[in-house]
Amino acid sequence: MTRFALALEFDGSPFMGFQRQAHGLTVQQAIEDALQRITGEQVTLHAAGRTDAGVHALAMRAHCDIERAITPFRLMEAVNALVRPHPIAVLSCEEVADDWHARFSCVGRRYLYRIACRRAPLTLDARRAWRLSPPLDAEAMADAASVLVGRHDFTTFRSVHCQAQSPVKTLDSLEVTSTDGEIHIRAAARSFLHHQVRSMVGCLALVGRGKWSRSDLSLALEARDRSKLGFNAPPDGLYFVRAVYPGEIE
Amino acid sequence: MTRFALALEFDGSPFMGFQRQAHGLTVQQAIEDALQRITGEQVTLHAAGRTDAGVHALAMRAHCDIERAITPFRLMEAVNALVRPHPIAVLSCEEVADDWHARFSCVGRRYLYRIACRRAPLTLDARRAWRLSPPLDAEAMADAASVLVGRHDFTTFRSVHCQAQSPVKTLDSLEVTSTDGEIHIRAAARSFLHHQVRSMVGCLALVGRGKWSRSDLSLALEARDRSKLGFNAPPDGLYFVRAVYPGEIE
Structure with a gap:
């Protein structure tokens, strides 16, 4: 074998x-x-x-x-x-080696979420990004994202179907960058809850739209209540970028 | 009206x-x-x-x-x-204005051709790039591309179905750049013959593969003979990037 x-x-x-x-x-x-x-x-x-x-x-x-x-x-x-x-x-x-396990040996997961800031429907990027009409304040999103970084109870950002034993996770980083008509959100953690990235992105989009402030996001996190979630972003823009294993250079 | x-x-x-x-x-x-x-x-x-x-x-x-x-x-x-x-x-x-014409007022066309240098089939970029297995010498391609720049009889690089009156065109630039597993070829001219960009890219790929030298490309151009074309690249990687009009800033 x-x-x-x-x-x-x-x-x-x-x-x-x-x-x-x-x-x-x-x-x-x-x-x-x-x-x-x-x-x-x-x-x-x-x-x-x-x-x-x-x-x-x-x-x-x-x-x-x-x-x-x-x-x-x-x-x-x-x-x-x-x-x-x-x-x-x-x-x-x-x-x-026989004891290397894609899931259990993995010590880090990296995701990218692509938001296309435009009014026109997507063609070449259809089903490859989430289209949102401008304006979208990427700086406000980047600022608010820092609220979620660290060790938290992410119950608000967790699908009801999530099978993880604990809602407490450590989010290592959540970076928002703006580039050429797109906003890219990069998330890094040892592991994520079900729907966690999409739920975080959905709420950051509300911040970008000016509907939520940084403190609204903070309150949603502290509520530890799924019903306080602002919005769950669609799957289209989400990419599993890489898995990290001990001894591999990132 | x-x-x-x-x-x-x-x-x-x-x-x-x-x-x-x-x-x-x-x-x-x-x-x-x-x-x-x-x-x-x-x-x-x-x-x-x-x-x-x-x-x-x-x-x-x-x-x-x-x-x-x-x-x-x-x-x-x-x-x-x-x-x-x-x-x-x-x-x-x-x-x-009523005398503005998308085709006849246009004084420049810009194309991009994307080559994905990888062995694995394309998934997210399927039908959006031409996949070629490495190695591909982008520097040799960039060097050879300069042979085609300028005013030439491009009969070799012209489809038999081309309706242009003359095979003589001025190619303003043909730039080859290498980036993140892809080779990008950018072509600029007032106008192009039918299949000209794909024909030029196909021959540059032969150069990248080491099958053609810079002088082979030069001889193909000078032959003014369609049968001397090395290869016509597939449409998948070709993008019409923009049209230039008098008074518009590029």
């Missing part, structure tokens, strides 16, 4: 999320189906994160165990060939 | 090109259909360039004449609402 670690890029728009479901195509299912055709084995894919329907990944990390002898390069090429026409690509593949 | 100038963005992948055709959906038809529903008039759209099937636009310029009284803002909003679900957006709309 060999354990392989994969880096996956995917366009999340046609999928019902990462995790295998009883109904609807998921990223996990599309890749597991390809792995079964390649190896003849029932292969299970474990990923660093379970992205929602419509959420994209630039480099999701995942692992699987395979009995049959195959090189990492052959495995990558075969998955890329067989997973078509689904918009999934294996960017890299390597053998790892 | 009022003449309106529009700036159009579109994802070219689902269209049979810009220009109206007897069979197959085109950008022109989708917009003209929307204009007819808005005005009740048979409106003809004139554009700065006739992009091929699969070619995108970040800001194609076009104009149309409308009898009915309507503000530029209302017209823009109505087209954006009615052109859905086609991936076309009107980015701006303004009244212009």
